Amino acid sequence: MEEVDKILIHALKQVGTEVSEETGSVRQFSSELIVEAVVRCVRVIDPGLGGALPTSLPPGMSARFRVGMSLAQACQDIGYKGEIGYQTFLYSNEPEIRSLLMFLVEKLPRESAEASDQPQGKSAVLQRAIAAAIRAQLSVPWLPPHCRLPLHSQTQSPGALHSFHVQPLSLAHCSPGKKPLKEVKDYHRDILPPVTAQPSHHASVVASILEQHTAELSAAQEWDSEWNSQGLLSRLKPQEYLSRKLTRLRKRIEEQLRSAALPSPESASGGPRPNGDLSELLLAFRGSAPSDHILTKGSHFTHTQKFTFTTTEPSTSVPFAHQSDSDVQLRRQEEQLSLQEQQLCSEVDQLTADMKHMTVTHAQVLDELKQRELGNSEKEEKMQVKKKTIDLLPDSDDNLQKLKALVEASAKRVVHLACQWEKHRAPLIDEHRRLKEICSRQDLESSQKLSEIKSVHDKIRVSTEEAKRKEETYKQLVTELENLPQDASRSAYTQRILEIVSNIKKQKEEITKILSDTKDLQKEINSLTGKLDRTFAVTDELVFKDAKKDESVRKSYKYLAALHENCNQLIQTIEYTGTILREIRDLEEQIETENGSKTVANLERILSDYKAIRQENSALAAKVREG
Amino acid sequence: MVVLLSRLPATECIKFCHRVVDGLCGREPPRRSEHSTTWSPEEWLQLLDSLSAFYRRAVGSDSSEDEVLGGLADVGSSHAEAVLSVLRARREEIHHALLDRTNSISSAVLQDFDWQLKLSLSSDKISSLHTPLLSLSLDVREDAALRSVTMEMNREELNTLISSLEAANKVVLQLK
Numbered sequence: 062m063e064e065v066d067k068i069l070i071h072a073l074k075q076v077g078t079e080v081s082e083e084t085g086s087v088r089q090f091s092s093e094l095i096v097e098a099v100v101r102c103v104r105v106i107d108p109g110l111g112g113a114l115p116t117s118l119p120p121g122m123s124a125r126f127r128v129g130m131s132l133a134q135a136c137q138d139i140g141y142k143g144e145i146g147y148q149t150f151l152y153s154n155e156p157e158i159r160s161l162l163m164f165l166v167e168k169l170p171r172e173s174a175e176a177s178d179q180p181q182g183k184s185a186v187l188q189r190a191i192a193a194a195i196r197a198q199l200s201v202p203w204l205p206p207h208c209r210l211p212l213h214s215q216t217q218s219p220g221a222l223h224s225f226h227v228q229p230l231s232l233a234h235c236s237p238g239k240k241p242l243k244e245v246k247d248y249h250r251d252i253l254p255p256v257t258a259q260p261s262h263h264a265s266v267v268a269s270i271l272e273q274h275t276a277e278l279s280a281a282q283e284w285d286s287e288w289n290s291q292g293l294l295s296r297l298k299p300q301e302y303l304s305r306k307l308t309r310l311r312k313r314i315e316e317q318l319r320s321a322a323l324p325s326p327e328s329a330s331g332g333p334r335p336n337g338d339l340s341e342l343l344l345a346f347r348g349s350a351p352s353d354h355i356l357t358k359g360s361h362f363t364h365t366q367k368f369t370f371t372t373t374e375p376s377t378s379v380p381f382a383h384q385s386d387s388d389v390q391l392r393r394q395e396e397q398l399s400l401q402e403q404q405l406c407s408e409v410d411q412l413t414a415d416m417k418h419m420t421v422t423h424a425q426v427l428d429e430l431k432q433r434e435l436g437n438s439e440k441e442e443k444m445q446v447k448k449k450t451i452d453l454l455p456d457s458d459d460n461l462q463k464l465k466a467l468v469e470a471s472a473k474r475v476v477h478l479a480c481q482w483e484k485h486r487a488p489l490i491d492e493h494r495r496l497k498e499i500c501s502r503q504d505l506e507s508s509q510k511l512s513e514i515k516s517v518h519d520k521i522r523v524s525t526e527e528a529k530r531k532e533e534t535y536k537q538l539v540t541e542l543e544n545l546p547q548d549a550s551r552s553a554y555t556q557r558i559l560e561i562v563s564n565i566k567k568q569k570e571e572i573t574k575i576l577s578d579t580k581d582l583q584k585e586i587n588s589l590t591g592k593l594d595r596t597f598a599v600t601d602e603l604v605f606k607d608a609k610k611d612e613s614v615r616k617s618y619k620y621l622a623a624l625h626e627n628c629n630q631l632i633q634t635i636e637y638t639g640t641i642l643r644e645i646r647d648l649e650e651q652i653e654t655e656n657g658s659k660t661v662a663n664l665e666r667i668l669s670d671y672k673a674i675r676q677e678n679s680a681l682a683a684k685v686r687e688g
Numbered sequence: 689m690v691v692l693l694s695r696l697p698a699t700e701c702i703k704f705c706h707r708v709v710d711g712l713c714g715r716e717p718p719r720r721s722e723h724s725t726t727w728s729p730e731e732w733l734q735l736l737d738s739l740s741a742f743y744r745r746a747v748g749s750d751s752s753e754d755e756v757l758g759g760l761a762d763v764g765s766s767h768a769e770a771v772l773s774v775l776r777a778r779r780e781e782i783h784h785a786l787l788d789r790t791n792s793i794s795s796a797v798l799q800d801f802d803w804q805l806k807l808s809l810s811s812d813k814i815s816s817l818h819t820p821l822l823s824l825s826l827d828v829r830e831d832a833a834l835r836s837v838t839m840e841m842n843r844e845e846l847n848t849l850i851s852s853l854e855a856a857n858k859v860v861l862q863l864k
Contacts, residue, residue, distance in 0.1 A: 188818075191807065224825070225802030229714040231781060248777035252706050261716045268800075310864065 064557055065159070072166040076101045087159045093118050095158055096132065096150055102165040103135050110135050122673045125151060136161065139168060151670070152663040156654075186537060189544075227272040228260045289518050293511055597625055690742060690771070691762050692735045695726050698766045705774040708739045713778075713785040746775055747782040792829070799834065800827040822846050 066086040074080055078098045084090065090098075097116045104111030114132060118125050129147030136145055141164050149157055233249040260269050292302045453460045600621060608615040696704060704718060711717025720732050727735060746756050753772060760768040775782075806821045825838040841849065 191809075195809075225800055226827070227800050229785075231710075231713070231715075242776055244773045244777040247773075248706065252703060259715060272800075306864075313863070 064561075065163070068554070069159070069162050069166055072169065073098045073101070073162070076105055076169065087162065088155050090153065090158060092151055092153060095153055096128065098162065099132055099136065099150070099165065102162075102169065103132075103139065106139055106165070106168050106170065110138060122670055122677060126674075136165075139165075141165075152659075152666060154659060154663070155657055186540065225268045226262070226265045228265055228269050230256055230259050230269050230273050232256065232273070289515070293514060296507065296511075690735070690738050690760065692727060692731050693739070693771070694764050694767050696767075698770050701767055701770045702774060705739070705771055706778070708736065709743060709774060709778045709782060711736075712740050712743060713781050714788075742771075743775060743778075743782055744786065747779055748786055796828050796830045798826060799829045801825065802827075819843075824849075 063086060069087065070080050070084065076098075078094070078101050080094065080098075084094075096118055100111060100114045100116045102111075103114060114135060115128065118128060126147055129150045132150055133145045133147060141161065143157070143160055143164075145157075145161065149161065231253060233253065256270065257263075257266050260266050288299065288302075292299065295302055295305075297305070601618075604614060604618040604621060608618045693701060693704075704723075707716075707718035717736070720729070723732065742759065745751075746759075753776075756772060756775065757768060760771060763771070801824065803822055803824045806823065808817050808819050808821055810817050819842060821840055821842055823838060823840045825836055828835045828837055
C-alpha cells in the first residue's frame with residue numbers, strides 16, 4: 062500500500078496540492094488536505110466543474126457540510142462509481158479515500174505521456190520551437206539602442222540583417238590531372254588574399270562563399286546526371302563526349318545566329334561569307350556591338366566602315382583648309398566639289414553595278430565553257446571508237462575471227478577469275494561473319510553492363526535518400542528526447558512494478574501449492590471415509606450373522622452401531638468447529654476494518670459537529686428572534 | 689598607354705596588375721588614392737583602361753605569348769615580363785570573367801536573388817493563421833544599374849513560379 066500512496070502523493074503534488082514532506086501515506090491525510098487534493102484533481106480533469114469549488118474547508122459547520130455535498134456530486138459527475146457522500150470528506154476513512162484518489166489520479170489527463178508515446182510530426186516540433194523562441198523574445202524588454210547588449214542586438218536592432226550580395230571569389234583549386242604553372246603557384250602563395258578578405262564588404266563573405274559552393278555543387282550534379290543518363294549510353298570517354306557536345310552546340314548556335322543575322326541589312330552588307338565558321342560570325346557580331354568596342358578586332362564590317370569614313374574625310378577637310386579665303390570662292394568651290402562628288406558617286410554606283418553585272422556574266426560564261434569542254438571530250442571519244450572500227454573494216458573475216466578468239470579468251474579469263482574470287486571470298490565471308498558475331502556479343506555484353514551500372518547508380522541514389530531520411534528522423538527523435546521532461550522516478554516505478562510482479566508470481570506458486578495440499582487432503586479424507594464405510598458394512602454383516610446365534614455377539618453388534626454413530630457425531634462436531642472458526646476469523650477481519658475506519662473517532666467528531674450545528678442553529682434562531 | 693606602368697618598380701608592378709585583373713573579374717579594382725603620387729587622374733584612367741583592355745584582348749583572342757610581348761614592345765622588358773606572368777597566372781580567371789560578360793549579353797540580367805521564408809502566425813482578423821509566406825527579392829542589373837524587385841508569395845503562387853521556371857529550364861536544356 063505504501064508504494065501506491067507514494068505514487069498518489071507524487072501525482073497530487075504535480076497537480077498542485079501542497080502535501081508536506083512528512084505525509085507518507087493516505088492515512089495521514091487530514092480532511093482539509095483531502096478536500097484540497099480532490100478539488101485540484103477535479104479542476105484539472107474538468108475546469109468548468111472544479112472552478113466553482115473552494116480548495117479549503119470553510120469554518121462554519123453547515124458550510125462544510127455543503128462543500129462536502131457538492132464535492133461528492135462533482136466526483137459522481139466525473140464518473141466515480143463507488144459510495145460517496147459528504148461523510149467521505151468530513152469523516153474520512155482510509156480505503157474509501159484511497160480508492161477515490163486512485164480514481165481521480167487515473168482520470169487525470171496525461172497529454173504529456175500520450176504525446177511522448179508517438180513521435181510528433183515535424184511541424185509540431187517546429188511550431189513549438191517557434192512559440193518558444195517568440196515567447197523568449199517577448200519576455201526580453203525593449204531597450205533604447207544605446208543600452209543594448211549583444212544579447213539584444215540579435216533581435217532588436219535592424220542592422221543585423223544584410224541583404225544577399227554575391228561577389229566572385231578566386232579559390233586555389235587543385236585539379237588532379239594538371240600540374241599548376243609556376244606563376245599560378247606564386248600568385249596563390251604570395252598575392253591572392255584569403256577568402257574572407259576578397260569581397261569588398263565583410264557582410265557578403267558568407268553569401269559569396271555559399272553562392273560559389275552552390276554553383277560548383279550544382280554544376281557537378283548536373284554533369285553527373287547528364288553523364289549517367291546520356292553520356293554512358295554514348296559509350297565515349299568523358300572528354301570525347303564533351304568535345305562532341307561542344308561541336309554540336311557550336312553548329313547549333315551558328316545556325317541560329319546566321320538565320321537571325323540574315324534579314325538585318327547591316328550584317329548583310331558587312332557580310333559574313335556563307336562558308337565562314339562560327340568565330341568569324343562572332344567577330345562580325347562583336348564589330349556591330351558598340352559597347353564592346355574594346356573586344357573589337359578588325360572585322361569585315363568595321364573595315365568597310367573605316368573605308369567609307371576615310372574616303373569622305375578629304376572631301377570634308379579640303380574646304381576647312383581654305384577657311385581664310387573669301388566666301389564666294391568657298392561657295393563656288395563647295396558647289397564644284399559637291400558636283401564632283403555627286404558625279405563621282407554616280408560613277409562609283411554605275412561602276413559597282415557594272416562590276417556586279419560583269420561578275421555574273423563571267424560566272425555564266427565560265428559555266429558555259431565547262432559544259433562545252435565536257436561535250437567536246439565526249440565527242441572525241443566517240444570519234445576514236447568510230448575511227449578504230451573503220452580501220453578494221455577491210456579485213457573483216459580475219460578480224461572477226463580474231464575478235465571472237467579474243468572474246469572467248471576474255472570469257473575464259475573471267476570464269477577463271479570468278480573461280481579464284483570465289484576461293485578467296487569464302488574464307489573472307491566466314492571471317493566477316495565471325496567478326497560480326499563477336500561484335501554483336503560484345504555489344505550485348507556492354508549493354509548489359511551499362512544497364513547494370515545504371516541500376517547501381519539508381520540504388521546508390523535511393524540508398525542515399527533513405528539514409529538522409531533516416532538521419533533526419535533520428536535528429537528529430539533526438540530533439541524530442543531532449544525536450545521530454547526528465548522523469549527520474551520512471552525507472553524506479555518500473556523496477557518496483559517488476560518486483561511486485563515477481564512477488565505476485567511467488568504468491569501464486571504458494572497458492573497453487575496450498576491448493577494441491579488441500580486437494581491431497583480431500584482425497585485422503587474421501588478414501589478414508591470410503592474405507593470406513595466398506596469396513597463398517599463388512600463388519601456389520603459379519604457381526605449381524607453371528608448375532609442371531611450368540612447373545613454376546615448381539616451385544617457387541619449394538620456397541621458397534623453405537624460406536625459408528627458416535628464417531629459420525631464427532632466428525633460433524635469437528636466440521637462445525639471448523640466453520641465457526643472461519644466465521645470468527647471473518648468477524649475479526651470485519652472488526653479490524655471497522656477499527657481502521659476510525660469509527661469511534663468519527664462518531665465522536667460527528668457528535669461534536671452535531672452539537673456545533675445545533676449551537677449555530679440556536680444562535681441563528683436567537684438572531685431571528687432578536688431581529 | 690601601358691608605358692605609364694614603367695613608373696612603378698617591377699615588384700610593385702606585379703601586385704598592381706593583379707589588382708587590375710581583380711577589377712576585371714568583378715572584385716575590387718585598385719584605388720587611385722593608393723597611387724595618387726605616381727599618376728595624374730587622367731593618366732590613371734588611361735592606364736586602367738588600357739591595361740584591362742590589353743588583358744581582355746590577350747585572353748579573348750587567345751593570342752600566344754610572343755604576340756603579347758609584341759604588344760608590350762614599348763614597355764621595359766622587366767615590366768613586360770611582369771605583365772606577362774600575371775597574364776599566365778590569371779588566364780583562366782579572365783577567361784571565365786569574359787564568358788560571364790558574354791553570357792549576360794541581354795538588357796536585364798539577374799545578378800543575385802535572396803529569399804526569406806516567413807510564417808505568419810496570425811493576422812488582425814484571424815487569431816491562428818499559420819500560413820507560410822515567401823518573400824523573394826531579385827537584384828536585376830539593367831544597363832549597369834542595379835534594380836531590386838521584391839515580391840511576396842504564398843504557397844500556390846510559389847508553386848506556379850517554380851513550375852514556370854522549370855518549364856523555362858526545360859527549354860534551355862532542349863537547346864543543349
